[in-house]
Amino acid sequence: MTPSPDQPAPRGSLFRASPFAKLLIIGLIVLACLAVGLAGLFLARSTPFLAALLPPTQTVPPPTPPCVQPKLQLGPSTFPVEVEPRPAAGALPAAAGKPGVALWLDGTSAPYVFALDPTTATLALTASLAAGDPVNILWGDCSRDEFQVSGFSAGLPADISRLDQSGVAVLVLAGQASQGFVIRAGRPQPPTATPGGTEEPTPLPVDISFQHTTRSADGKTLSVGITVTNRGGTPLTLAPGDIALVDDNGQDVAPASVAPALPLTIGAGASQALEITFPNRTGASVVLRLKSFTVELYPTSP
DSSP states (O other): OOOOTTSOOOTTHHHHTOHHHHHHHHHHHHHHHHHHHHHHHHHHHHHHHHHHHSOOOOOOOOOOOOOOSOEEEETTEEEEEEEEOOOGGGOOOOOOSOTTOEEEETTOOTTEEEEEOOOHHHHTHHHHOOTTOEEEEEOTTSOEEEEEEEEEEESOOSOGGGSOSSSEEEEEOOOTTSOOEEEEEEOOOOOEEOTTSOEEOSSOOEEEEEEEEEEOTTSSEEEEEEEEEEOSSSOEEEOTTSEEEEOTTSOEEOOSEEESOSSEEEOTTOEEEEEEEEEOOOSSOEEEEETTEEEEEOOBOO
């Protein structure tokens, strides 16, 4: 039976009657897949270019912990450092009851002044240290100041504000049965030749112990008694010009006499006592030089 024009078409007849529509839909789907594929290919090839246009991601390294604990190195010995208020009017600091701790007098820098309580170890530093040995300060922020031993001063100054205005001064305080002393250090220096003497590399391989530094009763002479120990592996020769006092202008003052007389040779590992007489010098202290080794001494009156 053929439907009349006024009757509706049966359900589904549109799809059966439109094969072109099916082809169109399939074509659109294929085109969409091709478009997605091309877009993916474009993105894959252009990723390096896009990455170059974008700002790089900053990589933050993990924080490094601070050094925190400052230290003072004296040759083979190391002491933790604590800050101590600086005494007024240049007075000496008192023993703090902290053996094995170096007390930095707050604010001192020319020189850096440290104080050590008298202990068996600190009182033995005159024997364990020699000129040229390292004196290093490791600060709490990991910075480092490097010096080397330039000499020792027997006794302690009455006014620490009159110490040499450079380097490091380590005050080993006096105990009940011991006399204090000062370890002085300066910036490393190249080897030098002493006037009239022999050239000696730094450090000088000697230990020097001090018996006395005494002015004569008539005030005309100054006598210094020392014992020199040769720590080196070869003989040490002391010639005229190797021993002197150094005045305020840096000039040598030759001794009036040395007993035993110079030149003399000290064998490896041997010790030699010397009695040295100089013209008297005014002032509270004098600087003795033995080759490249210098030490500040505080004379006493008879």
